[in-house]
Structures are given as structure tokens and as C-alpha cells.
Amino acid sequence: MADGNSETKSSNQMWGGRFASGPDAIMEEINASIGFDKKLYGQDIRGSIAHATMLAHQGIISAEDKDKIVHGLNTILSEIESGQFEFSRRLEDIHMNIEARLATLIGPAAGRLHTARSRNDQVALDFRLWVKEELQRTEKALTGLIAAFLDRAEEHAETVMPGFTHLQTAQPVTFGHHCMAYVEMIGRDRSRVRHAIEHMDESPIGAAALAGTGFPIDRHMTASALGFAGPTRNSIDTVSDRDFALEFLSIAAIAATHLSRLAEEIVIWSTPQFGFIRLSDAFSTGSSIMPQKKNPDAAELVRAKTGRINGSLIALLTVMKGLPLAYSKDMQEDKEQVFDAAESLELAVAAMTGMVRDMAIRADRMKAAAGSGYSTATDLADWLVREAGLPFRDAHHVTGRAVALAEQKTCDLADLSLEDLQSIHPQITAKVFDVLTVEASVASRTSFGGTAPNEVRKQIAWWRARN
Numbered sequence: 001m002a003d004g005n006s007e008t009k010s011s012n013q014m015w016g017g018r019f020a021s022g023p024d025a026i027m028e029e030i031n032a033s034i035g036f037d038k039k040l041y042g043q044d045i046r047g048s049i050a051h052a053t054m055l056a057h058q059g060i061i062s063a064e065d066k067d068k069i070v071h072g073l074n075t076i077l078s079e080i081e082s083g084q085f086e087f088s089r090r091l092e093d094i095h096m097n098i099e100a101r102l103a104t105l106i107g108p109a110a111g112r113l114h115t116a117r118s119r120n121d122q123v124a125l126d127f128r129l130w131v132k133e134e135l136q137r138t139e140k141a142l143t144g145l146i147a148a149f150l151d152r153a154e155e156h157a158e159t160v161m162p163g164f165t166h167l168q169t170a171q172p173v174t175f176g177h178h179c180m181a182y183v184e185m186i187g188r189d190r191s192r193v194r195h196a197i198e199h200m201d202e203s204p205i206g207a208a209a210l211a212g213t214g215f216p217i218d219r220h221m222t223a224s225a226l227g228f229a230g231p232t233r234n235s236i237d238t239v240s241d242r243d244f245a246l247e248f249l250s251i252a253a254i255a256a257t258h259l260s261r262l263a264e265e266i267v268i269w270s271t272p273q274f275g276f277i278r279l280s281d282a283f284s285t286g287s288s289i290m291p292q293k294k295n296p297d298a299a300e301l302v303r304a305k306t307g308r309i310n311g312s313l314i315a316l317l318t319v320m321k322g323l324p325l326a327y328s329k330d331m332q333e334d335k336e337q338v339f340d341a342a343e344s345l346e347l348a349v350a351a352m353t354g355m356v357r358d359m360a361i362r363a364d365r366m367k368a369a370a371g372s373g374y375s376t377a378t379d380l381a382d383w384l385v386r387e388a389g390l391p392f393r394d395a396h397h398v399t400g401r402a403v404a405l406a407e408q409k410t411c412d413l414a415d416l417s418l419e420d421l422q423s424i425h426p427q428i429t430a431k432v433f434d435v436l437t438v439e440a441s442v443a444s445r446t447s448f449g450g451t452a453p454n455e456v457r458k459q460i461a462w463w464r465a466r467n
Contacts, residue, residue, distance in 0.1 A: 032089045032090075032092050032093070033092065033093045033094075033332050033335070034087050034088065034089055034091065034092060034093055034094060034097055035089070036335055036336050036339060037093050037094045037123075037126075037335055038087050038094050038097070039130070039335075039339060040094050040123075040126040040127065040130055040335075041077070041080050041094055041098065042077070043125070043126040043127075043129040043130050043133075044094050044095060044098055044122070044126045045073045045074075045076065045077050045098065046129065046226065047122065047125045047126060047129065047205055047222075047226065048069070048073055048098070048113055049069075049070050049073055049074075050205070050222045050225040050226050051113070051116075051117060051205055051222060052065075052066050052069040052070060052073075052113055053066060053070070053221075053225065054217060054218055054221045054222045054225070055112070055113075055115055055116065055215075055217070057218065057221065058215075058216050058217060058218055059216075060115055060116065060215055060216070060217070061112045061115060064109075065109040065112050068106040068109040068110075069102070069106065069109060069110065069112070069113050071106070072102045072105040072106040072110065073098070073102065075105060076098055076101050076102060076105070079101075085097075085101070088100075093119075093123075094126070095119050095122055095123065095126075096119075099113065099114070115215065116206065116208065116213040116215040116217050117205060117206065117208055117213075118207075118208045118209035118210075118239070120207070120208070120209050120210065120239040120326070120327045121204045121205050121206065121207040121208055121209075121235075121238060121239055122205070124204035124207070124238060124239055125203065125204045125205045125226075127242075127245065127334070127335060127338075128200055128202075128203075128204055128244055129226065131200065131244055131245060131248050131338065132197060132200055132201070134248065134338075134342045135193050135196055135197050135200075135248060135251075136197065137346065138193050138251075138252075138255075138342075138345065138346070138349075139190055139193045139194060139197075141346065141349040141350065141353070142186055142189055142190040142193065142255070142349060143190065143467060144349075144353050145186055145349055145352060145353045145356065146183055146186050146187060146190070146463065146467050147467055148353050148356040148357045149179045149180070149182050149183045149186070149356055150179075150183060150460055150463055150464060150467065151357070152175075152176075152179050152356060152357075152361075153175075153176040153177075153179035153180050153183065153456065153460050154176065154457070154460050155176075155361075156174065156175040156176045156179065156361060156363070157174060157176035157177075157453045157456045157457050157460070158174060158176070158442075158453045159174055159175040159176065159361065159363045159366060159367075160172055160173075160174055160175075160363075160366060160367045160370045160438050160439060160442055161173060161174065161175045161178060161276065161366035161367070161369065161370050162366070162369045162370045162372065162375055163178070163375075163451070169369070169370075169372050169374075169375050170375065171375050171376075171378055171379075171441065172370040172371070172375050172376065172438040172441045172442050172451075173442065173445075173451040174442055174451050174453060174456060175361060175363075175366060176453070176456045176457075176460070177450075177451040177456050180456060180459050180460065180463075182258070182262055183459075183463055185258040186255070186258060187463070189251065189254060189255040189258060192251045192254065193251055196244070196247045196248060196251055199244065199247060200244035200247070201228055201229040201230075202223070202228055202229065202230055202231060202232040202233075203219065203222055203223035203226055203228040203230070203231045203232065204231075204232050204238045204239070205219070205222050205223075205226075205231075206219035206222060206231060207232060207235035207238035207239055208235065209239070209326075209327070210235055210236050210239050210240070210325075210326035210327060211235055211236075212235040219231035236325050236326045237325075239326050239327045240323070240325045240326035240327055240328075241320075242316065242320060242331060242334050245316060245334050245337075245338050246313070246316055246317060246320065248338060248341075248342075249309070249312055249313040249316055249337065249338060249341055250313060252309050252312075252313070252341045252342070252344075252345045253306075253309050253310050253312075253313045253341075255345060255349075256305060256306040256309040256310070256344070256345060256348060257306055257310075259302050259303075259305075259306070259348050259349065259352050260302065260303045260305075260306040262302075262352060263299040263300065263302040263303040263352070264299075264303060266279070266296055266299040266355060266359070267296050267299050267300060267303070270296045270299075274365070274369070275362055275365045276361070276362055276365055276366050276369070277359045277360060277361055277362060278359065278360040278362065279296055279298075279299075279355065279358065279359050279360075280358050280359075280360075282354070282358060283296070283297075283298035283299070283351070283354060283355050283358060283359075284296060284297060284298070298351045298354075298355060299355060301348075301351070302348045302351050302352055305344040305345070305347065305348045306348075308340065308341070308344050309341045309344050309345060312337035312338070312340055312341040313337075313341070315333075315337050316333070316334055316337045316338070319331070319333050319334065367438065370438040371412055371414075371437075371438045374403045374406060374407075374412070374413055375438065375441070376413055376414070376435070376436050376437070376438065376440075376441045377399050377402075377403055377413065378399075378441075379435040379436060379440070379441045379444065380395075380399045380402060380413060380432065380435070380436065381395040381396050381398075381399040382395075382435070382444075383431075383432050383435050384398055384399070384425070384427075384428070387427075387429070387431065387432075388425070388427040388428070390425075390427075398424055398425045401424045402416065402420075402421060402424055405420060405424065412436075413436050414433060414436040414437060418430055418433075
């Protein structure tokens with residue numbers, strides 16, 4: 001590896017004659033990005049190999065120099081992956097660290113690699129490649145979470161639980177139906193991921209500093225070699241925008257919000273007061289002082305990760321909001337936010353997938369709670385509309401009086417006598433009791449997308465065919 005003196009020399013050579021001396025300590029500290037952008041080493045080397053291959057194909061550099069460059073870059077890749085490469089802050093970033101090492105390995109041929117490109121399009125390429133690959137990982141992780149929910153939904157297509165609005169008991173639903181609500185949410189997250197991959201599937205390399213280049217490069221060749229659908233179409237936009245990173249962060253923030261809502265429910269459901277689920281020791285911790293406690297720490301941490309991810313989105317939006325075209329050094333602040341959000345989202349999705357597969361469902365507690373709070377009141381109102389011919393608003397009023405009577409008698413609607421109900425409205429018959437159980441309520445919700453078990457199974461089958 002290069003020693004300190006040769007390293008300083010290499011840094012000065014990168015800058016050329018305009019900057020004959022190295023930056024002072026403060027400038028080095030604020031300017032260096034190698035501490036975090038070294039994560040892009042694989043993408044940087046891939047991009048450089050594609051660029052060198054294209055330069056040789058176009059006759060801009062010799063085949064001999066191209067072979068030396070490619071061999072040197074592969075050597076550097078091996079050094080980094082084996083932990084032998086020494087990253088230097090003095091060389092600022094991943095691009096100059098690799099280029100300096102390449103010069104040490106192969107000599108003057110290394111200087112030809114930067115022909116017809118700039119660090120501006122180079123970093124845009126590296127970062128875009130990284131984000132694209134991260135989106136592909138995210139798509140796979142979300143697919144796994146959807147699969148976990150589909151399994152639980154199928155298992156509990158008939159398990160009755162209370163449905164809530166305002167966290168108050170509203171109407172009975174099935175746990176399978178509740179699981180499928182998250183399938184829909186996460187499915188939209190995955191759809192956004194797929195669209196984002198399409199949006200960013202363009203290669204920046206060849207845009208150079210901002211104006212393109214006079215060398216006879218073939219940008220379609222490099223785009224194809226790097227797995228892009230084609231090259232970007234405007235060199236200024238190519239180096240000056242980070243909307244692909246913003247879109248990733250936006251997707252991450254929305255997905256994290258969905259996970260956070262689920263995490264909140266898991267926290268609530270696992271309390272003794274609800275007791276709908278039990279989390280295993282794998283996703284819980286005990287208390288340091290209270291031996292009876294079992295805390296849903298994994299769910300709480302998933303919930304907390306959302307704050308970090310949202311913060312990353314706001315941070316990068318704020319960085320980008322006032323930048324004139326084209327490139328500004330402010331944009332160096334893009335990567336840490338994306339890297340941190342990606343790590344947080346990966347961990348949150350993995351933890352939630354584990355919890356969904358692992359948690360034990362207490363169907364007895366769910367069913368007992370499903371009938372609380374007069375949850376079948378809407379079923380009584382609907383029966384009055386269907387069987388007694390009442391306008392819904394009148395049926396709503398009659399049902400309200402029935403609920404008040406049940407509250408007075410401290411019983412459920414189904415426990416009122418026929419005489420009680422007929423005292424409120426004489427057209428009520430004994431058939432009404434067929435709709436006042438939670439099972440009957442759930443079974444009656446057969447509209448498309450409803451909670452009836454058969455309808456839930458239809459939606460599960462639809463998703464299985466597409467997951």
C-alpha cells in the first residue's frame with residue numbers, strides 16, 4: 001500500500017497544479033467522505049471497468065491499457081473484500097482512493113481511466129447503482145413479509161376479532177382480514193419499489209462534469225454493461241439531481257410508517273389487557289426488576305426506526321431544495337442519509353417478518369373481545385332495513401335505543417329478550433337473533449374485499465398468484 005508521503009503526492013497529483021499543497025485539517029475533515037462512501041467500492045469498480053472497456057472499444061485508449069486497468073481494478077476489489085486495502089481520508093473519497101491505488105499498481109495507464117468522465121458523473125453512477133441494488137433487496141424483503149402475512153391470514157380466515165375505529169370496538173372482523181390489510185399496504189410499498197427501479201434505470205456515466213464530453217464515447221454500451229435500460233438524456237440533470245435517492249427515502253418512510261402501525265398494534269395486542277397475541281422470547285425481553293414482565297422490544301424498536309427514516313428523508317429534501325444547477329458539494333450529504341435509512345428499513349422488515357411468523361394468536365381472547373362494545377349494532381340496523389323496511393337513518397335511531405337498553409341492563413345486544421327489542425320497535429322478530437352473533441356478523445360481510453371468511457380466502461388466493 002502507499003505510504004504517507006506517496007499518499008500526499010498522489011492526492012496533490014489528483015488536484016493538479018492549481019492546488020499545490022494539501023488541505024488543512026479543518027478542510028480535510030469537512031471535505032472527506034471516505035468514511036461512508038467506501039460502501040460504494042463495488043459499484044465504483046464495476047463502473048470503472050465498464051468505462052475502460054468502452055474507451056478501448058471506441059479506440060480512445062489502447063486495449064493494452066484497458067487490460068492493465070481492468071486487472072488492477074480487480075486486484076483492488078480483492079484487496080478491499082479481503083480487508084487488505086487501506087482507505088485514506090487524505091484522498092477524500094472512494095473514487096480517489098481507488099484511483100490512487102490503481103496508479104500504484106499499474107503506473108501511467110491508470111491516468112487514462114478518467115478520460116471522458118468526471119467525479120460528478122462517476123459518483124452519480126456509483127450511488128445510482130447502489131440504490132438500485134438496495135431497492136431490489138427491499139423488494140425481496142417485502143415479498144417475504146407479504147408471504148408471512150398470507151400464511152397467517154389463511155390460518156386465521158375464520159378467527160373472529162374486534163375491528164376498531166378510533167381504537168374503539170366497531171364491528172367484528174376476522175384476524176385473517178386484518179392481516180390482509182397489511183398485505184395490501186406492503187403490496188403498495190413493493191409496487192412503489194418496482195416503479196422506482198424503473199424510474200432510475202438510466203446510466204449517468206458519460207455525462208462528465210455537466211456538459212457531456214467531446215470524446216466519441218458510447219454511453220449505450222456502458223449502460224448495457226451496467227444493467228441499465230439506457231443512458232440518461234440530459235447531462236446537467238444527470239449530475240445535479242438526486243431524486244432517485246429522494247424517491248428511495250420516500251418509499252422507505254412510507255413503508256416504515258406501515259411497519260410502525262403494525263408494531264403499535266403488536267405492542268397493544270401483547271398487553272395483558274388485550275392478550276390477543278404472545279410474542280416468543282426471540283422478539284421480547286424481560287425487565288431488570290420486574291420478573292413477570294415480557295416486553296415487546298422488537299416491535300417498539302421497529303416503531304422507533306420510523307423516526308430515523310423520516311428524518312433522513314427530510315434531511316435530504318432540505319439539502320437539495322436550494323441548489324442551483326448543476327453539481328454542488330452539498331450533495332455529498334446524500335449518502336449517509338440513504339445508507340442509514342436502508343439499514344434501518346432492512347432491519348425493521350426482517351424483524352417484523354419474524355414477529356408475524358412467530359407470534360402466537362390467542363383466538364379465544366380475540367373472540368371474547370369481538371362481541372364487546374355492542375359490535376353487532378350495525379348488523380341490527382341492517383336487519384331493520386332489510387326485514388322491517390326502515391330507512392337506514394330510522395334503523396340507526398332504533399338501534400341506538402336498543403344499545404342504550406342493553407347498557408341499562410348491563411348485557412350484550414344478543415342477550416336482550418325479544419320483548420325488550422319489540423318494546424323499541426314492534427316489527428322486530430325472533431329472526432333478528434340470527435344476526436346478532438359475531439360469527440353471523442362476520443359471515444354476512446360478503447361484499448368484495450369484505451371480512452367474510454370466503455371473501456378473505458379469495459383475496460389470499462389472488463395475492464398468492466402474484467407474490
